[in-house]
Amino acid sequence: MKAVRFHEYGDPGVLSYEDVEQPVPGAGEVRIRVAATSFNSVDGNIRGGFMRGPIPVVLPHTPGLDVAGTVDALGEGVDGIEVGEEVVGFLPMDGTGAAAEYVLAPADVLAPAPKSVPLPDAAALPVVGLTAWQALFDHGELQAGQRVLINGAGGAVGGYAVQLAKGAGAHVIATASPRSSEAVESAGADEVIDHTVTGVTEAVTEPVDVVLNLAPIDPAELAALAGLVRKGGVVVNTTVWMPAPTDEERGVRGIDLYVRSDAEQLSRLVALIDSGELRVDVAQRVPLAELPAVHAQAAAGTLAGKVVVLPPTA
Numbered sequence: 001m002k003a004v005r006f007h008e009y010g011d012p013g014v015l016s017y018e019d020v021e022q023p024v025p026g027a028g029e030v031r032i033r034v035a036a037t038s039f040n041s042v043d044g045n046i047r048g049g050f051m052r053g054p055i056p057v058v059l060p061h062t063p064g065l066d067v068a069g070t071v072d073a074l075g076e077g078v079d080g081i082e083v084g085e086e087v088v089g090f091l092p093m094d095g096t097g098a099a100a101e102y103v104l105a106p107a108d109v110l111a112p113a114p115k116s117v118p119l120p121d122a123a124a125l126p127v128v129g130l131t132a133w134q135a136l137f138d139h140g141e142l143q144a145g146q147r148v149l150i151n152g153a154g155g156a157v158g159g160y161a162v163q164l165a166k167g168a169g170a171h172v173i174a175t176a177s178p179r180s181s182e183a184v185e186s187a188g189a190d191e192v193i194d195h196t197v198t199g200v201t202e203a204v205t206e207p208v209d210v211v212l213n214l215a216p217i218d219p220a221e222l223a224a225l226a227g228l229v230r231k232g233g234v235v236v237n238t239t240v241w242m243p244a245p246t247d248e249e250r251g252v253r254g255i256d257l258y259v260r261s262d263a264e265q266l267s268r269l270v271a272l273i274d275s276g277e278l279r280v281d282v283a284q285r286v287p288l289a290e291l292p293a294v295h296a297q298a299a300a301g302t303l304a305g306k307v308v309v310l311p312p313t314a
Helices: 041-047 119-124 126-139 156-167 181-186 219-228 263-274 288-300
Strands: 002-006 015-019 029-038 066-074 086-090 102-106 110-112 147-151 171-176 191-194 208-213 229-237 253-256 284-287 307-310
Touching (some): 002 288, 029 086, 029 119, 041 288, 066 126, 086 119, 086 126, 110 263, 119 307, 126 156, 126 208, 126 263, 147 156, 156 171, 156 181, 171 181, 181 191, 288 307
Parallel strands (some): 147 171, 147 208, 208 229
């Protein structure tokens, strides 16, 4: 089968489109015929060798944490999943990824795929959707009627976060560039701040209950966001190379989010998609052989929107 792998850490040039053996599922695993994977920024960090401590992958390594596809074979002891079932999942970060024609997955990380979107597009959901869900509800404990500031709402996580927060009955304030402000508005934001012309701390004039920071901003800017939060509120930060700010005097908590795979939460997101309450946005669909070019665009800062990656069809 075809797969994209890297045999050493480095820039996007280390990625190679090559032939590898088709994997055989072990106990508790299923084999998936991949309809698509997607690109996430952490893929580039793993490839570059920046995550060797927290995510120790074995080389050569196939990237691709998201998977959407069809169950092709079952390992020993797998119950509740059948061959032919369409599934989505967030694969183990230190395991072999889905940038291939087939991939193995622990059965317990998989959820039924949404029926209302094309199966390949469902690969745009798991990692970023779960990041948004866990940030808002597991850590932010967002409730109806609260005010949430989503800083950096123009990316893939932000798109889901705005929709989920609005669906939960929150008042949503979002920062975005002019390029993405229309999409953020259509996702349901009540207020959109153009961060290229207005400082966030100046634009937000009333306290918020939750700040969700998705942007790689200056540490001083991140620290200032805590000042926008009401007493007892929370700052949830996904840019984990700098710690979330806290304000102990006012009881403002700072939480650094490390997203985790959760099949139950993923099933809830799928249900929201199929009920029409959550939209999946895909900016590009590219062949697997072009994944190195996607990594290169991301490294150059020119990649916009969520990209799903399609293996060759038989």
